[in-house]
Amino acid sequence: xxxxxLKELVSNIYRDETTKESFISNxxxxxxxxxxxxxxxxxxxxxxxxxxLTASNSTQLEAALIERDIWFxxxx
Amino acid sequence: MKSNPGCLKWVQEQSGFLIEEITxxxxxxxxxxxxxxxxxxxxxxxKRATGTANTQPPWHLLPLIxxxxxxxxxxxALPAAASRMLLLAAADIFDDLExxxxxxxxxxxxxxxxxxxxxxxxxxLAEKTAAxxxxxxxxxxxxxxxxxxxxxxxxDACSGQHLDLTLKLNKDISEEDYLNTISLKSGSQIEYxxxxxxxxxxxxxxxxxxxxxxGHEIGMITQIANDIRGIxxxxxxxxxxxxxxxxxxxxxxxAGYKQLGSFFKERNHxxxxxxxxxxxxxxxxxxxxxxxxxxxxxxxxxxxxxALMKSGVRTxxxxxxxx
Numbered sequence: 171x172x173x174x175x176l177k178e179l180v181s182n183i184y185r186d187e188t189t190k191e192s193f194i195s196n197x198x199x200x201x202x203x204x205x206x207x208x209x210x211x212x213x214x215x216x217x218x219x220x221x222x223l224t225a226s227n228s229t230q231l232e233a234a235l236i237e238r239d240i241w242f243x244x245x246x
Numbered sequence: 247m248k249s250n251p252g253c254l255k256w257v258q259e260q261s262g263f264l265i266e267e268i269t270x271x272x273x274x275x276x277x278x279x280x281x282x283x284x285x286x287x288x289x290x291x292x293k294r295a296t297g298t299a300n301t302q303p304p305w306h307l308l309p310l311i312x313x314x315x316x317x318x319x320x321x322x323a324l325p326a327a328a329s330r331m332l333l334l335a336a337a338d339i340f341d342d343l344e345x346x347x348x349x350x351x352x353x354x355x356x357x358x359x360x361x362x363x364x365x366x367x368x369x370x371l372a373e374k375t376a377a378x379x380x381x382x383x384x385x386x387x388x389x390x391x392x393x394x395x396x397x398x399x400x401x402d403a404c405s406g407q408h409l410d411l412t413l414k415l416n417k418d419i420s421e422e423d424y425l426n427t428i429s430l431k432s433g434s435q436i437e438y439x440x441x442x443x444x445x446x447x448x449x450x451x452x453x454x455x456x457x458x459x460x461g462h463e464i465g466m467i468t469q470i471a472n473d474i475r476g477i478x479x480x481x482x483x484x485x486x487x488x489x490x491x492x493x494x495x496x497x498x499x500x501a502g503y504k505q506l507g508s509f510f511k512e513r514n515h516x517x518x519x520x521x522x523x524x525x526x527x528x529x530x531x532x533x534x535x536x537x538x539x540x541x542x543x544x545x546x547x548x549x550x551x552x553a554l555m556k557s558g559v560r561t562x563x564x565x566x567x568x569x
Contacts, residue, residue, distance in 0.1 A: 180538065181498050184531030213541035221537055226528040231537075235475050 175205040179214065183223065190223065257304050260320055264306065267328040271375040275367075284364055285371075288352055294335050303567055306331055308436065312443025312457055315560045323446035325378040326392050330439065332372035333400045339365040341407065372396065379446075388445045395438045395445070402438075406431030415488040415496055415510040424493050428469040429462070436465030440564075456554050463547035464567045470540050477527055483520040486510050490539065491532035500530035544568060 179201060183193045193200040197218055201211050224231050268289065275282040288294070304311075309330060313323035339361060342351040353361040376396055379389040409427040413419070440461030444454040473489035476482030482489055488496075488510065496503050496510075505518040506526055518526075527533055547568055555561045 176538065177494065177498055177535065180494075180531040180535040181500060184500075184529065184534070209542055209545055210538075212545060213538045216541040216544075217534065217537040220541075221534075223531075224528060224533045224537065226525050228528075231474075231533070232478060235471055235478070 173206065173210060176210045176214070179204045179206065193218075194223070257302070257307065260307050260310050261304070263321065263324060264310065264327055264331070267324040267375070268331055271328055271332065271371055271378075274371070274374065281364075281367075284356065284360065285367065288339060288364055288368070289332075289335055291352075294331075294338055305436070305439070308439040308461070308567075309443035309446065311563045312440045312461075313447040314443075315457075315554075315564055316444050316447035316449045316453060318560070319447075322382045322384065322448075323443045325375055325382060326396065326442045326446050329372045329376040329396050330399060330442065332368050332375060333396060334403075334435075336365045336368035336372070337400060337403050339368070344407070344411070369400070382446070384446060385448070388448065392442050392445050395442050399435060399438045402430045402434040406434070413488050415486070415492060415507065419488060419493055420497065421490065421493055424488065424490050425466075428466060428473075432469035433462040433465035436468070437462035453554065453557055453559060456550055456557070457559075460547055460550040460554065460564065463543045463550065467540050467543045467547070467568075470536055470543070474533060474536050477524060477533065480520050480524060483509075483523045490536045491527045494535045495527050495530045495532040498530070500526070500532070502526035502530065 182189055183200075184190065197215055201214055206214070221228070221231055221234060272282060272285060275285060307327070309323045309327040310320040314320045339352060343353055343358065343361060343365075352364075356364075373393075376393050379392060384392070406427055406429075409423075410431055413423060413427055437458045438461070441454050441458040444457040449457065470490055473482060473487075474491065476487065476489060477491050486509075492506065492510065494500075496506055502522075503526075506523060509518045509523055551561050551565055551568070554564075
């Protein structure tokens, strides 16, 4: 069962711009206020690092979700 | 530039072996050319059985990749991998019949009766193909476990399909409902593919279970990512699929959740359009939440992979499924 703390954290981030800015300015400090497992904390930070805070029609998100050709091309 | 453990040549080579095994499994039909050609046509569709050579990620090769990870070779897993592809082809055909709204399906061309007959035959060809495990010198115990997993592949897919078809956005819906559904529909499929490969290689119980757990996590990741794409493209909104972003927004009573409920429950376009629904989901953080859940499953999969590597399993190709 996913914790309510995780749901509340994400809901609150998106509730208003002030809270969103608070998260962006110091994500570690922000998430420390919520009851999250270590894995949940890491997941929140990873999602933010990889995608930022997703907005509508995010081309970055669309690009990230496209299956990339990593099987047939040499890795750098 | 690092060498690529994936590489086109290796994937095409293994795909060739798998296609050969699948083709050999059709031998009971050789005296009935018309029927043989119908079955071949089903199997050669893109991403299905013999049409998979350039598919990536190469999900069709997962049993072979898992086998190679354990024992350094792939051929022991060929009968199991071929059997699995035949079962998945059958499931795909039945899925098209259940959807009943696509014009580009086999049943539109050949009719329902021929289609059902062909899909039924694929199931029993899969059973016969699995029996060829005896030719790969597996232990009797492992061969039976593989056959059991192959049957579970199909049963769980059907079970998951039932949940998927009946899952509705209502006051009682929960994230657990969604996760249970995709665990059966998607997680278990990849889980069993990895376990089948590990057992074919003669892996012990600990490694087989870990391989299955890894497969389950990447199956979940893939399905949630697909569901996010379904929101971005819009087809899952139009089809009223209660996926994770929708359930998050609805159960968290975010701004616009009433329009969400009205749209999904009452098929009401008057108060809200699909693009407005997409905006509600993005604005509420529903997509972000789904991405966080994906990251959780990724962490779990990485931890399992690390444990497998410690046990001497070659994890390079398995790791590519996580990228």
